[in-house]
Structures are given as C-alpha cells and as structure tokens.
Amino acid sequence: MILVFGASGSIGRRLVELLPADEVVAFARDPAKGAALGCRYVVGDLDDPVSVASALVGVERVFLNAGGAVPAPGEQPMVRQQRAVIDAAVAAGVAHVVKLSVWHAAADGLLAEGAHWEVEEHLRSSGLGWSVLRPSGFMQNFVTGGGTFTENGHLLGAYGDARVSYVDCADIAAAAAVLLTGDPRPGSTFVLTGPEALTQAEIAARLSVVAGREIRYVDLPAVEFAKRLVALGVPEAFAGDVATLFADVAGGRLEGTTPDLAGLIGRPARTFDEFLAAEADAVRQVWADEVHTFE
Known part of the structure; x- marks a missing residue:
C-alpha cells in the first residue's frame, strides 16, 4: 500500500491518478477534498499523531509532501509535522519514504530550503529506506x-x-510514481x-x-x-x-538543467x-x- 501526503496539492492530485487504484491511499484533512480525488482516502491531521499512525497501518511506501515554510520566525510547522510522519513510519514498519524537497536545500538555507534540509536529515538518520526529489x-x-x-x-x-x-508538477508526480511503484532507488537524491x-x-x-x-x-x-x-x-x-x-x-x-527527471x-x-x-x-x-x- 502507498500512502500519499499532500494529496490535494499540485503534485499530489496528479500523483494519485498515476498510482494503481488498488494500492493508493490519500491522506486528507478535508473530507471533501479527499473525496474529490477519486481514490481511497483517510481523513486525518498532521498535528494529530493518532490519525497519522492509523493511516500508516499496512503501508509499505510513503510520499511525503505536506505543509510548507510559513512567514514567521522560529520553527516551521512543516518540519515538526514531517518529522512526526517519519517517526510514525518507523513505528509502523514502512519500507520506503519518497520525500519531496526543494533544490538547494541546505542547513543554512532560508525558508523552505532550510526547513526541507532539516526533514531530509531526519529521514536519512531514521533507518527507513528513502529517496529525495529536489525540484x-x-x-x-x-x-x-x-x-x-x-x-x-x-x-x-x-x-x-x-x-x-x-x-511541471505533472512531471514531478510522474517521477514520484516511478519510485513508489518500482525500484525506489534507496539513498538517492534527484534534482x-x-x-x-x-x-x-x-x-x-x-x-x-x-x-x-x-x-x-x-x-x-x-x-x-x-x-x-x-x-x-x-x-x-x-x-x-x-x-x-x-x-x-x-x-x-x-x-x-539536469537529466534526472527524464532519466526517471x-x-x-x-x-x-x-x-x-x-x-x-x-x-x-x-x-x-x-x-x-x-x-
């Protein structure tokens, strides 16, 4: 089973259309948006650990794309939320996580660049299989x-x-689908x-x-x-x-420009x-x- 976080966004809604209908589950906070995706979905909230843990039961692969950098000082909610998903995936026995990041993610990066780097580091040290997409x-x-x-x-x-x-987000979704349904290229980062x-x-x-x-x-x-x-x-x-x-x-x-996308x-x-x-x-x-x- 494949669980997609951020399923109603520009990438996620295209991704669920590409994944096998009997293998994909979308994680949605809004029931109406979940129903509009046309696939199986579960209702939950990234700030509700119980709903996240419940959604991960029986899941083998995860697409992690949720939240975002916000215009406020201090910790970004995305970092907290995605780290929690990773920890819950470890507890659930998930085999592999495909993380959507951002090009030039770095420890000293501003806004999304720094936030995604923190999550990438947590994923790399989690013990999970992982691959990272940096568009x-x-x-x-x-x-x-x-x-x-x-x-x-x-x-x-x-x-x-x-x-x-x-x-194009449609191409990013296609790349994610390859990693979620085929060889996940563990330990690889694609720009x-x-x-x-x-x-x-x-x-x-x-x-x-x-x-x-x-x-x-x-x-x-x-x-x-x-x-x-x-x-x-x-x-x-x-x-x-x-x-x-x-x-x-x-x-x-x-x-x-890189050959990574066409190669995938x-x-x-x-x-x-x-x-x-x-x-x-x-x-x-x-x-x-x-x-x-x-x-």
Missing part, C-alpha cells in the same frame, strides 16, 4: 501564485536577467528541472500570448523588492528572506510552452485582467 521552481506557480508576486497584473521580482529551469531555463521577461511574454494582453516583468533591486512586498501586505521578516532568495536566484543558482520518467520533461498549452484555460482565467487574484 526547481514549479511552472504551476504562474497559475496558483505560489512563490510568485504580482502588482497591477504584472510579474514582480528581483531576478534580473537570470534564468530559471521551471519544472528535477525542466528542459530549458527562461528569464522572467521571457515568461511574461509567453503568458501575454496566452492571456491575450500584455504582461510585463517588473525587476527591482532586492531591497526595493522587499519594500514593495511589505506594501502588498507581506510580513517584513518574510519579505526580507524572500528578497534574499530572489537575489540568490539572480546570481544564476536555478539556471542549470523515460521521456523528456515538459517545456514551458507545452505547459501553457495544456493549462491555457487556467492561465487565461488568472491573467486575463490587470487586477487579478491567485486562487
């Missing part, structure tokens, strides 16, 4: 708004002319990128074509970008960390143009107006 930025961010900031209907950032090798790296200006131009209006990329110095985020309602400390991460990206740290799924990763073609309706819905709200 680049998600193409879906330009539809869901995750990790994306806008102002007056235009992209806002501090990337300069740096390129980012965004990856998942798209096949190309694009500047934010290039992305804005391509969004413009699909949306049917001009979308510009507004580039700012990191300090000014942080101030603009605060003006948009982002907490000051979080805005500062985001601006620092964006400045790091401006230095080229997400420009590279046995086909080329999807390009940004292919993603836009597949998600054209959603892109138009989000970006058609100059004043819009990500859902």
